[in-house]
Amino acid sequence: MSFRPHPLMEGVLMMDVLCPPVHVEQHAGTMVVTCNADSFLWPSVDEVGSILLGLAEELDGRQLVLDFGDVDYLSGAALEKLVVLQRKAASEGSTLIIDNVSSYLLEIFSVTGLAGIMEVNPTCPAGAGI
Numbered sequence: 001m002s003f004r005p006h007p008l009m010e011g012v013l014m015m016d017v018l019c020p021p022v023h024v025e026q027h028a029g030t031m032v033v034t035c036n037a038d039s040f041l042w043p044s045v046d047e048v049g050s051i052l053l054g055l056a057e058e059l060d061g062r063q064l065v066l067d068f069g070d071v072d073y074l075s076g077a078a079l080e081k082l083v084v085l086q087r088k089a090a091s092e093g094s095t096l097i098i099d100n101v102s103s104y105l106l107e108i109f110s111v112t113g114l115a116g117i118m119e120v121n122p123t124c125p126a127g128a129g130i
Contacts, residue, residue: 021048024055031055034067040078049081056085059094069100069123074108086118097121 021044023034033055039048056064064085074082082098089096097119101109106122109115 022051028062030063030065031059032065032067034069035071037070037072040071040074040081042075042077045075045077045081049084052081052085053088056088056092056094059089059092061093063095063097064089065097065099067100068098068102068105071105072102074105079108079112079114082114082118095119100124 021036021039023036025032025034033052035048038044052064052066082096086096098109099121100123101120102123106115106120109118109120114120
């Protein structure tokens with residue numbers, strides 16, 4: 001089986017293919033996007049924003065889950081991209097969920113008021129749910 005990137009990933013640099021800014025998995029009612037530590041840093045933030053908006057157009061009512069397990073920092077530009085993404089998902093009849101959010105980023109979502117307009121879930125402590 002050969003590797004075939006998602007169509008929205010066409011045209012990205014070879015370096016990005018080796019370490020893509022996001023990884024997309026599609027399930028019946030959910031699209032899960034795993035973000036890496038550099039996904040929301042410049043210059044990746046614009047590329048990731050475009051990829052996520054493109055994916056939002058394909059949701060057809062499914063949930064869009066962003067896994068922030070490796071994300072340590074969000075710039076103002078990244079927060080703006082998330083607001084635009086949330087609005088796009090809602091216009092498509094879908095829900096944006098941000099999972100695996102560190103306590104530091106939870107504070108940012110809370111202070112900015114974004115926790116009130118999108119579902120933001122904290123990182124589960126090691127061993128929780130076992």
